[in-house]
Amino acid sequence: MTHVLEDEVTLYLNGRLESDRVASIETHLSDCTVCKTRLDQTLHFITQLADIGRRQRVYASLEKRREPRFASEGILSLQLLRPLSFERLTGRIINVSRSGAALSLAVSLELGTLVQVRVGTMILLGEVRHCAKTGDDFRIGVRLEDVVESDLTPRAQSP
């Protein structure tokens, strides 16, 4: 099988890839170290480089949508990007601000984990900075590195 194209790696990390493509890429990634390395490098580029333009875009994007929208939708889907996992966890968004996002999950996450969080049509990329048990759940603090609006219409589950 041919390697994953670089553009597709970026779209995958940003959560903007069509779901049938996601499945085949994940199959490929699970046993191709070349592509796994490429994915990791792209992730590094997205999250680690100081990019003032991007940070301003994150802020502008968050300014546009007021918190009630996040609050009303609430349900999130989370994927670990580093360490990479193809499992999607479900949780709740507590709030999103310039300083980051607060999430509630049933499991704890290691500090420093890079995650992709989907809330409605918003996709947040960030790093886990806090994790604390609160009641039955864990409250996770994520420093936002990027915010992407997905232009994919959510697919209806086909029978």
Ligand SMILES: [Zn+2]
């Ligand atoms: Zn490959």
